[in-house]
Amino acid sequence: MVKLLVKKDVDITPFRHHPDLYGISDLTLKILVSRGFKTPDEIKHFMYGGIKDLHDPRTMKDALLAVEIIMEAIHNGEFIIVYGDYDCDGVGSTTVMTELLQKAGAKVSFFTNNRFIHGYGLCPTGVDDMLAMYPETKLIVTVDNGISAFAGIDYAKSLGLKVVVTDHHDPGESIPNADAVVDPKRHDCEYPFKGLCGAGVAFKLMLLLYWTMDLDLSTVYETLDIVALSTVADVVPLVDENRILVSLGISKIQSEDRAVFRIFRSVTGVKVINAHYTIGMVYGPMINAIGRLDGDPRRAIEMFFEDDEEKIEQTVLYLKHVNETRKKMTVEQTEQAISMVEGELDEETGLREPGGKGLRLINVVYHPDFHEGIVGLIAGRLKEHYNRPFFVLTKEHGLIKGSGRGIDGFHLKEEMDKIKHLLLGYGGHAKASGLTLKEEHLSEFEEEMNKLADGVLTEDHFHKIYRIEHIFEPHELTTDIVEDLKELEPFGEAFPKPVLAIDKFKVDKAFYMGTEKQHIKLKSGKLDLIMWGMAEKYREMGEPKIIKAVGYPNLNIRNNVTSVQFILDNDNFRIVS
Template identity: 40%
Template sequence: MQKWILKNPKFDFKKMSKELGISELLCRIIVNRGIKDLDNARKYIKADLQGLNDPRLMKDMVLGVSIVQEKIKLNKKIRIIGDYDVDGVVSTYILYKALARCGANVDYAIPHRILDGYGINNSLVENALNDGIDTIITCDNGIAAREQIQFAKESGMTVIVTDHHDVPDIIPEADAIIDMKQADCRYPFKLLCGAGVAFKFTQVLYEEMCIPREEEAEFYEFVAIATVCDVVDLTEENRILVRKGLNTIADTKNIGLNALLQKTGISGKSIGVYHLGFIIGPCINASGRLDWAMKGLKLLLIDNQQEAEALAAELYELNNERKSMTVKGVEDTIETIENSDLKGDRVLVVYKPEIHESIAGIIAGKVREKYNVPTFILTRGENCVKGSGRSIEEYNMFEELLKCKELFTKFGGHPMAAGFSLDADKVDILRERVNSITTLTEDDLIPKIYIDAHIPLSAINIRTAEELSYLEPYGKGNTKPLFAEKNISVRKATVFGNERKVLKLRLQNGNSFVDCVYFGNIDEFDTYVSERFGSEELQNIYAGRNSIIKLDMIFNIDINEYNGYRNVQIVLQYYR
């Protein structure tokens, strides 16, 4: 069951259309994205590098760069400490390459997910001390590492924090803290990922060190990968950086990345957000999940073709292993829920000790998608139980965990995702507590599908599809527009594809016809149609005979390119 909601903002679309020289339909979608000012709408459509903000507006940016300049001048040893996910690996890569280009005496360290945990820790600080490191630069972490940074400072080291996470009440006493989410930071865009902040640092450093501006272009593709994989909103600067990165990645000069493109079979293809988020990123991430993220970083830094191919193959296989583990974990978790009283809970807390802790968050996300309820997956850690959660819009996961904070030895997160550690005897207490305090209603748990516009089939043509490309790239905060139409007649159905998992429909509305593809569950579609119209009518559409089947549909509008021909088609998402 879903609730279909048509967005219907009050706005003068005719005037905006005339001013911008685009269709009223496109104007409606832009306004649905919260962009009503004409200047911002122009920037949104253009989405070029001129729309990036001045990095010097970021608090402590100039200070941090000046400290690094002085350390380079004095040949002091600098260590970058990143994190083990894609954003952390890419942030480390960008800062390391940039500092090395500027002549710095620099190296790097990335914590081990299982042995070290997230971000900088005392062990990493001690290692730096033993190695004679003068300055630590964190990336994609550090804003909450008050004790660890205090230890580094008391040990005589300089510390610069570059991060993008939410700022705690008490911040570390570092020499410079670069995080645009600080209350007194004037930087206007607050949603950069860690690699985005590292890139901004690089822009200022290159300018101060008189490095040609065009050299920063080598980082566009990497910022794009990290931005998509860290699932930050693809709005404003993020959208610009991802669009630029997508334009450059196919011609990458990076030997390791190119080897990964070859290994995954996407070299030479038109690369989009999907490829970054579901093919390239997960391979880099797999090393941090099942091995050590240094392998992902090594791939990006490698300069030997043969070694790059071998390492790309290793990461590819690690990701395949991760995918197999995830599928089994999801299946086992769903079986546990279906065969227990967990199914009645409005907040799922599922303890599966055998699941690898590195994929608990992925599994939580898959289970959340199936049941549309906030989901925590708990696994057995070294000395405790570890949990990872994924939420729905109506449930602020971090705030709800805050109400149970006495149960945890450690916790943190955001409204839509969180993680924690607790003792095994607290698992049942946690489940009872989060369900007893939740204010979620039945209505909150009904999935809401927001429709950008009602559009008849007669208005769907190649020109409409081409104009929609102005809105790309799509992602969180800038989702692919959804359209709807009622009482669409289904004239023909065909199943095709190597694994026969694609349903192609010929649709009619009035005198208009259009092709439609559906990548969802075909068996469910057939069952639904049979129950409402009869099995004979289902057989009719597969035989291409007249039928009485009519459906309401929500869909995307796409262009199908095949053998040199370009045709408009719709991609079915929901039906009733």
């Protein structure tokens, strides 16, 4: 169920004429104040923050120790392996760390787990395979993993290797016995921002390394394009210093100094480079796809070190192909999962026949044929569809493996801590987790998770709530308004695109579009209202001439003429009257 709420008007008088906020529009101020920004200084830092506003990496627990260990390895000519994860953040953090260690004079290469052979994180079999490739290794530096790699780290240490962990995932009650553990989420870490992704942690550690070694910090800043890619793709909060990293990184992506991003744009045909769409929906999923389906992301990492642009294009085309395959599989297996929850879809009637297991507070969907690489995506789609926590599980090598996706009000990782005796391995965040367990514990896991949710989650948690931040009349939506809203970008996790509404939209003309006339454009004066895939819905409503709509505006440039379009948010809410 969807609930629409209109935010209360806020008083922006104390902010409107503040000298530090000159040039920020009233609409922008209204949205920021309604989102909890309380002082001009908070707004100034959010809107205008730059490199100088990043937090001091020395305050990150073990960061100085990690730099000392890495510097000693560089000085002694010891071989370093950057040990990464197989998702987009793993690719980005591996690239950032490897590139910057190379430029700092280190003998370094990288190793990443194969999802289907090693599973997630530094592990004994991964250490063996790494040493088979790089027997001269003396120091392992993990990126985007390691905080829960107790067995892998102990094994590496038993072989005489040093291990530095850099990670951003939630730790358990204790941390592994590495030589240094850098993770802002450590319980004893005083670093003021806990929301960095793996590449963000790697970037901050390299800033400290370069500063300590008196090297040119601009070399580190050159990797901000990759840090931005990882930050958005890993769906960490786009607030505090993540907003700074992404804003600066997107500018670097737009400059296309790095051939990879020039070729990505050419292959995908994107017109505008932004966080929400370009990275979150195009580039990021393409890089994630290779780890999901192939298991090994090495080809994607090597792409960033390649000078031959033809080879880069071949890799980007391959990533695009793999992602298209991933999309198709995700749609098919999500439909299969829905049928397991609700019942089978009757092809003739289009209705669902009874037979599903039904919805619970915490939902566990298991099928041995689900693809291990996309169970997290399926869980995410089910969570979005039902607005309830979902675990989607499959079987690999005799064990049950899968991913969970959660909602506000129920911290997956912390709740799983309470029943870890049922799990062979697990980890993650409040709203995303991975886990492995024996098949005989599957039913008990579902029951125990539901017991933990009982009394914590209520029906109110399962309603999607959209708070309308401003209501316009059609004549008020001008190009200046759209430009004002762009000031708020980048949008993403913890700072979403504003929910806006149009009132009293009087339809002058209606145009049905698409090969099957499935889209519709409504005109009211100079404003176009675009409803993708909603022509049938509009007909069912009797083709109303005065409507209200929820969505977001953008600019359309055609034949050198700029017009304003209001795009209905047909993923979440449609026409409201």
